[in-house]
Amino acid sequence: MTPEETVSYLDAKLLKxxxxxxxxxxxxxGEQPLRFLALELKQEFGERLAELVINWPEMVADAYEARLDLTGFRFPGSTSNGVDVDEADADVWGxxxxxxxxxxxxQAHLESIALGRSYAIVGARRGLDEGPAVDVPDPFDEDTDSPLITVEHPTQCITEQDPRTxxxxxxxxxxxxxDNVQRATLYLPDSTRHFYRARRWVEADRDKHRLGVVxxxxxxxxxxxxxHDGRSEFASVIPIADAANKMATDMMVSGEFHAMPRRWALGMSREDFEDEDGNPVSPFEQIAGRMWAHSKKPGEVAVGQFPESDLAVFHNTIKLLGQLAGQLSGLPPHYTQFTxxxxxxxxxxxxxxxxxxxxVERKQTGLGADWRRVMAIALRIRDGxxxxxRVRRMKVVWRDASTPTEAQAADAAVKKRQQGITTLRQARIDLGYSPEEIRRMEEEDAAERASDPVREIALGLAGGGPTVGGPAGGEDVDGAG
Structure with missing residues (x-):
């Protein structure tokens, strides 16, 4: 297909x-329409019927995203293209x-979890060599040669995949x-082309990057x-959430008309009901606190009260639906149940x-492969x-997806270090410190050793001191946390 035909094809695919x-x-x-509600009930109450939304889909997406914390990148071995691996790690993290x-x-992780996918686009920053195109440069872009990485919403971006690779x-x-003009950028393995739409897509500019990949x-x-387009994490919870919203709305309607005691009166007519100003009031109006009345034989008057309704049936149903939502989404019981x-x-x-x-660990594995590809393209664009x-074997380091306490994590890291299972650097990685924090700690360790040689000897005899300039010990970090 020609570039124009490719734009039209991808545009139609995106619209679908x-x-x-x-x-x-x-x-x-939480803006979904209320389902399972009778049309007659909607017509009866009109705007007075407000939807009560129990937003379980948001809770599911946020719960998974909260455990996806990327903390660094680790090259394997001791060198990467002749560069010390620590410098290579810091370079990618930079x-x-x-x-x-x-x-x-x-943000990209959340959109991927909620909508099934999101996108990352890598490109060169414009104007770094010739000077910025605007009068006042962005101070954050002045002193960097890093490529530009942006994350994109799936309603604005789409891809076509090779069935083999x-x-x-x-x-x-x-x-x-x-200006309300539709614009599009087409990304191809050899070029990036910019279009605007008149009656058809018209190419306005192009950039020959010749990367060989999109x-x-x-x-x-x-x-x-x-x-290949993925699946929302809460897709299976949607019918359960619809049912819960319906039950919650019914509970509010019942609370309005049945949970409060209703009074009734026999032997009284409409004319017997007046407000404080003497104006007639309809006794048949269905609003909480009003009285139901009906005429009887003259002189015979009887008043009474209907028993109020118990809303426990709604509570139990919502609890059951919460348990089903937790089972389908994989959330622990304390997320979806009443404690x-x-x-x-x-x-x-x-x-x-x-x-x-x-x-979450499965997501870390998949997203780690995606972010590794993003950083490989970024290095290729920057270095030219x-x-x-070696980027193919670079590990993406994630924070532990489980929820151990800080004391438990520290205790496990210290015991592994004391038994010689891990290095001091690896222990710090296990505790979730970033590469920059670890590097600063190692510099402070070296400064302390230089100022206190007696302590250095004691630590060396005890076998517990770190070895400055020794093996990094972090090349076997598991990308799944």
Whole structure:
């Protein structure tokens, strides 16, 4: 296909996907329409019937995203293309921080979990050699040669994959600018082309990058062999959430008309009901606190009260639906159930989180491969040389997906270090310190040793002191945390 035909094809594919994506986005935002509610009831109450949304989809997505904390990149071995591995790790992490990925990556993870996928686009920063195109340069872009990495929403970006390699062969980002003109960027293995739409897509500019790959990486959640676009983490919870919202709304309606005692009167007519100003009031109006009345034989008057209704049936149903939602989403019981006065023990909580932790570790493995590809493209764009083959084996370091206490994690790290199982650097990695924090600690260790040689000898005799300049010990960090 020609570039124009490719743009039109990807544009149609994006439009088709947007309907499903917007539905999922509405569920995450709690803006979904109320289902299972009788049309007659809607017509009866009109705007007075407010929807009560129990936003379980948002809770599911946020619970998984909160455990996806990327803390660094680790090259294997001691050198990378002749560069010390510590410097190589710091170099990649510098690109990450130059692009504010500490903020962008969680957004990409959340969209991937909620909508099934998100995207990362890598490109060169414009104007770094010739000077910025604006009068006032961005101070954050002045002194960096890092490529530009952005994360993209799936309603604005789409890819076409090679059925053999399962990697993108073309990608499209489409948006509207401030002038309400539709614009699109087409990403191909050899070039990036910019289009605007008049009556058809018209090419306005192009950039020959000749990377050999499309600089767009999908971040897919729960992808399958024949369904590469991924699946929302709360897709199976949607029917349960709809049922819970319906029951919650019914509970509020029942609370309005049945939970409060209703009075009735016989032998009284409409004319017998007046307000404080003498104006007639309808006794048949269905609002809480009003009286139901009906005429009887003259002179015979009887008044009474209907018994109030118990709302426990709604409470129990919502609890049951919460249990079903927890089972389908893999969330532990204390996320979706009502807790009592006696909370579960720490061991019971960790045991109940086993399924969720394993699912998060699976996501870390998949997302780690995607971020590794993003950083490989970034290094290739920045260096302009051959691909660094060692990047293929670079590990992405994640924070532990489980929830051990800080004391437990420290105790385990210290015991491994004392038994010689891990190095001091690896112990610090296990405790979740970032590469920059570890590097600063090692510099402070060296300064303390230089100022206190007696302490150095004592630590050496005890076998517990770190070896400055020794093996990094972190090349076997598991990318799954």
């Amino acid at each position: 996907a947007q309907r499903r994506l917007r539905k999922l986005d509405a569920y995450y935002e 690109i990450w921080q130059d692009n504010d990925m500490d903020r962008q990556a969680p 399962r990697q993108p062969v073309s990608a499209l980002k489409r948006w509207k600018d401030a 600089p767009v990486v999908p971040l897919v959640n729960r992808g399958r062999m024949l369904k 009592g006065d006696n909370p579960a023990s720490a061991d019971a909580i960790r045991s109940s989180e086993a399924q969720m932790v394993k699912r 040389e051959a691909w660094d083959k």
